[in-house]
Amino acid sequence: MYPIWEVPNLSAGIILGIIATFHILPSHLSVSAMWFNLYVETKAYRENRPEYLEFIKKYTLLLLVFAYVLGSLSGVGIWYSATVANPRGLSGLIHNYVWGWAAEWVFFIVEVIGIFVYYYTLNKVDIKTHLKIGWIFAIASWITMIIITGILSFMLSPGKWPQTGNFFDGFFNQTYWSQLFIRTTLMFGIGAGYAIAVSARLKNDDVRKLVVKTASRWGIAGLFLGALAVQWYLKTLPENAHGLLGSIVPKGLKTGMVISFGAMILYFVYAHIKPLTIKIVPAIFAIAVLFIGIWSAERVREIIRKPYVISHYMYSNQIIGSDVRSKGVKSEADLINERGILKIAPFVPSDLRSINEGNMLQAGKLIALIECSACHVLEEKGLRPLPQMAKRLGFTEATAAEGFIDSLGAMPYMPPFHGTMAEKKALVAYLVSLNR
Amino acid sequence: MEVNTMINTLQDPMGIPFYPILFQVLMILTFSLHIMFVNFVIGTSFLSVYGYLKGGEYWKHLSRSMVRAATSSISMAILLGVAPLLFVQVIYDVFWYASNMLSAGWVISFVFILMTAYSFTYVFYLKRHSKGNSFAIFGIIAFALFIFAGVIMHALGYQLLQPEKWLDWYVKGNTTDTSGASLHAFQISRFLHFIVPSFAMTGILLMLYAWYFKDRNDKDKGYLQWAGRMGANMAFVFTAIQTVAGFWWLLSLPSEFRFFLDPFFLISAVLGIVLLVCLYSARKDPVRYAVPGILLAFLTILGMSYARESLRLKYLGRFDYSIFNYKLNLDYGSTFLFLSTFVVGLVIAGYLVAVAYKSGRVAGEYVSTTSMNRWGKVSIALLLIWIAIVVGLGIVISVKNY
Numbered sequence: 021m022y023p024i025w026e027v028p029n030l031s032a033g034i035i036l037g038i039i040a041t042f043h044i045l046p047s048h049l050s051v052s053a054m055w056f057n058l059y060v061e062t063k064a065y066r067e068n069r070p071e072y073l074e075f076i077k078k079y080t081l082l083l084l085v086f087a088y089v090l091g092s093l094s095g096v097g098i099w100y101s102a103t104v105a106n107p108r109g110l111s112g113l114i115h116n117y118v119w120g121w122a123a124e125w126v127f128f129i130v131e132v133i134g135i136f137v138y139y140y141t142l143n144k145v146d147i148k149t150h151l152k153i154g155w156i157f158a159i160a161s162w163i164t165m166i167i168i169t170g171i172l173s174f175m176l177s178p179g180k181w182p183q184t185g186n187f188f189d190g191f192f193n194q195t196y197w198s199q200l201f202i203r204t205t206l207m208f209g210i211g212a213g214y215a216i217a218v219s220a221r222l223k224n225d226d227v228r229k230l231v232v233k234t235a236s237r238w239g240i241a242g243l244f245l246g247a248l249a250v251q252w253y254l255k256t257l258p259e260n261a262h263g264l265l266g267s268i269v270p271k272g273l274k275t276g277m278v279i280s281f282g283a284m285i286l287y288f289v290y291a292h293i294k295p296l297t298i299k300i301v302p303a304i305f306a307i308a309v310l311f312i313g314i315w316s317a318e319r320v321r322e323i324i325r326k327p328y329v330i331s332h333y334m335y336s337n338q339i340i341g342s343d344v345r346s347k348g349v350k351s352e353a354d355l356i357n358e359r360g361i362l363k364i365a366p367f368v369p370s371d372l373r374s375i376n377e378g379n380m381l382q383a384g385k386l387i388a389l390i391e392c393s394a395c396h397v398l399e400e401k402g403l404r405p406l407p408q409m410a411k412r413l414g415f416t417e418a419t420a421a422e423g424f425i426d427s428l429g430a431m432p433y434m435p436p437f438h439g440t441m442a443e444k445k446a447l448v449a450y451l452v453s454l455n456r
Numbered sequence: 457m458e459v460n461t462m463i464n465t466l467q468d469p470m471g472i473p474f475y476p477i478l479f480q481v482l483m484i485l486t487f488s489l490h491i492m493f494v495n496f497v498i499g500t501s502f503l504s505v506y507g508y509l510k511g512g513e514y515w516k517h518l519s520r521s522m523v524r525a526a527t528s529s530i531s532m533a534i535l536l537g538v539a540p541l542l543f544v545q546v547i548y549d550v551f552w553y554a555s556n557m558l559s560a561g562w563v564i565s566f567v568f569i570l571m572t573a574y575s576f577t578y579v580f581y582l583k584r585h586s587k588g589n590s591f592a593i594f595g596i597i598a599f600a601l602f603i604f605a606g607v608i609m610h611a612l613g614y615q616l617l618q619p620e621k622w623l624d625w626y627v628k629g630n631t632t633d634t635s636g637a638s639l640h641a642f643q644i645s646r647f648l649h650f651i652v653p654s655f656a657m658t659g660i661l662l663m664l665y666a667w668y669f670k671d672r673n674d675k676d677k678g679y680l681q682w683a684g685r686m687g688a689n690m691a692f693v694f695t696a697i698q699t700v701a702g703f704w705w706l707l708s709l710p711s712e713f714r715f716f717l718d719p720f721f722l723i724s725a726v727l728g729i730v731l732l733v734c735l736y737s738a739r740k741d742p743v744r745y746a747v748p749g750i751l752l753a754f755l756t757i758l759g760m761s762y763a764r765e766s767l768r769l770k771y772l773g774r775f776d777y778s779i780f781n782y783k784l785n786l787d788y789g790s791t792f793l794f795l796s797t798f799v800v801g802l803v804i805a806g807y808l809v810a811v812a813y814k815s816g817r818v819a820g821e822y823v824s825t826t827s828m829n830r831w832g833k834v835s836i837a838l839l840l841i842w843i844a845i846v847v848g849l850g851i852v853i854s855v856k857n858y
Contacts, residue, residue: 022466022553023626025560026634035564089574092534097567099541104560104636107553108468114545115470119790122482125538126794126801132535133808136528141822145815149824152832153811156804159839166846180857187473187790192850194858340469347785349469366462369627382630389634 021338021365022107024389029402032105033394037322039097041315045210045307046091048203050131051165052211053083054138054158059234061154065147071224073142075231079218080139088135092128106394108338109329116187117171124167130160162204169200176325177258182332185346198253205249208242209284211235213310216291217303225296232295236288243285258331261324263432269323273316280313326433335435337394356438361390375442384450387443391435410454421448459619459775466550471783474791479543480765480779486539488761491650492657492754493533498602499658500526501577505595508584514679521665523581523595530574547779548616551772555615558625559608560636566608573601603651610647611639617771645705652701653757656694656735660749662687663738667746674819684742691749692735699728713770720766724759731756793846800842804835 025032057076064072102110114121134157141150170191174181179193215235222228257265287306291298329336333344340352355364362368362375362383375383388398388406396404415421425444429436437444457465472479500522507519544552556563576598583591615622618641625640626632666684669675702725709715716722731752738745769778810831815822824832 023557023622023632023636024634025557025636032560039567085578088531089578090571092531093567093571093574096534096538096541096570097564099538100556100563100567103545103553103556104563107557111468111545111549111553112470114542115468115472115549117790118479118542118546119473119787119794121542122539122794123797125542126797128538129535129801130804130808132531133805133812136531137808137812141811141815144821145811146821146823149811149822149828149832152829152836153808155836156808156832156839159836159843160804163839163843166843185785187787187793188849188853189857192853192857196850197854344470347470348783364465366457366465367623367626367632369630369632371630379630386632389632 021361021367021390023367024393025104026389026393026398029397029399031393031395031397031403032101034403036098036101036105037319039094039101041311041318043091043094043098044314044318045311046087047095048207048210049214050083050087050091051161051203052207053079053087053214054154054161055208056211056215056235056238058151058154058158060231061147061151063230065151072227072230074224075219075222075227077139077142078221079215080135080142082214082218084135084139088132092132106329106336106338108340109334109336112330112334113171113175116181116190117174120167120171120187120191124164127160127163127167131157131164134160165203165207166200169203170196172321173199175330176261176321177256178331178333182342182344183346185344194258195253195256198249198256201249202246202253205242205245208238209246210242210310210314212239212242212288213284213303213307216298217300217307220298220300220303229295232291232298236292236295239288240285240292243281243288247281257324260432264324264326265320268326268433269320273320273323276312276316277320280309280316283309284313323433327431327435337391337435339391339435339438341435353436353438357440360440360443361387361438362443365390375446380446380449381453383443384446384448384453387439387447388450391438391447406451407454410451415448415451415455418445418448418452421451457623460777462622463550463619463775463777466554467782468549469783471785472546473785473787475784476547476779476782478791479546483540483543483547484761484765485758486536486543488754488758490533490536490540491761492757493529493536494606494650495654495657496529496661497526497533498599498606498651498654499661500529501595501599501602502655503658504580505592505599508592508595509589514682517676517679518683520584523577523584525661526577527574527581530577534570547782548768550777551616551619552612554619554622555612558615558622558636559612559639562608562636562639563612566605569601569605569608573598573605576601606651607642607647608639610650611642614641614643614646615639617768619772619775643705643708645701645708648701649698649705652694652698654694656691656698657753659687659689659691659694660735660746660753663691663742663746663749667743668816670743671817672819684746685739688735688738688742688745692732692739695728695732695735699732702728709767713767715767715770718763718766718770720759720763724756724763727752727756727759797842800838803838807831807835 027035057079060072061076064070064076099110134153138150138153138157141153170193173193173195174190177193177195178190179196180186181190181193183189212235216232216239219228219231219235222231254262254265284306287309325331327335328341329338332342333340335341339356340349343349343351362373368386372379372383372386385398388396392398392406396406396409398406400407410421413420413424415424422444425437425448428434437447439447504519504522504526507515507517507522576594580591580594580598583594615625621640625638662683666680666687669680706716706721731749734745734749734752738749772778807828810828811822811824814828
């Protein structure tokens, strides 16, 4: 167990969530935008319409600045926030999937060099060469999606990996293909949203019409195919995830997805009928609506993974809950239950390593910090606050709280308590104290 | 708890999928490239502001070129920073994570500081032709933020080396400091050794700039000559200052390391001196020395990065930690996936760089030669073959498993 970072009223996990969700806007733009550029640029070339290049220049600048400034930095931001939210979880992923990430990085190199060369050589190299650069960028971008989807879906559904420990068994797991299909189709919805926003700044109405009409068609197709892929995805979800989807996923998130989907379809249809009426402010607003849908979907994906950070391996509180024999990894449950979390965790004040009457509450608080704070803040207000839960669940005396802690393992979304009897009593004492 | 026990408890039980030396070599190589571009970022953003404020035809021109170079250098620095960030987590997981957690607030700030700095650089870039000096503020803030980002990274890298202090930084009496609000360790000589080269490297970049455009008739020869010469002077002076900073750092190391006898240190010190001599001569003919200068400078950086790794092994060896004892869980499949992807990536990235290089050397439109066209087609084909193989493998595995 590493030191813990508490973010007042939030949690490090929420910081990760915010950065990761934001990252989807530029990253999916990056993957989809170039296909759109290729379509328009090829048309410009075949029909000899150099004025179309005005759009290419503007859209690529957006891509360059938004996707490769804020996008690549928020991508790095995911790593850093994952580090400080769940270092052991990230470490577990990296120690399995380092070569996957490294391979993705190779395509990231191609993307970054590609986008700069594409932008700065527009009208400076012959068009066939320029189109080649575009194709290279577009395909390399999609490959980054092929790779990252494997790692993301592994966290939710590790497939045969828990038995074999094999890289590819975990990578091509049961939700891999449906997730890849969802992202591949929806990215066109995202790319279309941006293209319409960019077109609002174009001077030539013909070009604007072409861009908005094409983008809205791509957007509608992307969203509909994406919705179909979601149905497929739901069928491939592990049983536990299905249960959580029906029980603990907040209704607001589901509504968020549905409303965002519906509103975007209407928006694209309207844009298709009246392409020249879309101005920049509503177009940006539409991207915000899209963002609500994505945020909701990503939160759902996080929630249905509970109680794990890496399904069937590590709990959200970073305790390894199962053996992975093929890798020689042992569950930590028995060790912690026998010796105590405060004995084996390195970052513990020496006076709290053994519990007594005098340090009971402090020890209990530290245990809560280690085992609960990934999902519950210890303050009065904020993300699922422990004090509020203690009050709501009526922890007025030790027996009630102890009974609740004993039942944690039976709840589909909570990790079981890990620790000795003395540690459990300390945690109970702390929880009861929160109710006063 | 003993520091050794703490390290063993924290280390990831998964092991690593290939021999540690490969991760170490990749980490050092990519870090060297990363820090070179970080140097370019700091140097070019400084010169872009300085030239903008100083004014005059040449300086304004230089400022515009430098801010453009800054934008792409930042992208390259980020891009090349990802790889060592990944590999350090593989073989130094315990140290990297502990250090990050102890200053977690700063770790997150780092990302937002860079976002702001990068965005401001773009504002400065897009407004580079504007009248007056008011947009300089964006460049100045960006420069200051880049330096500050360096301070954070420096602290994380330095805290990592001192596991014996971690507990004291985290535990206060019977409570723990979970705010992540402090940077706990800073060593000025070490920090300077990363920052001073920015001006030397950017000097060499200016020499390359003069060399690259020397055959373009539409470029102002006088200006290019001026820029190259200033670059060479700058590179020489700051390499000399860097030598002093290096010795200062060397003297502030724990004496039991006897680091002055370390072979990596000695090799890189010799390289540094050769570079200094080369730059001394370059002041008379910057164009001639531009390419050997950058190659020699990169070799010196690479040597220094190896020396830095050697120093890290010494720091952590005090607690019997060695990456070479890391538990192995060999996975040839994924190792092969990366290595073959890496080769493919080099071919494709090479094509893109070649297009950029060739198109910049001519004044009008560049038309690809037959061999360049073929290289482009091969690049696209390689990407498609990659997809076919990986998707094919995925289908086979999915059919087998489900």
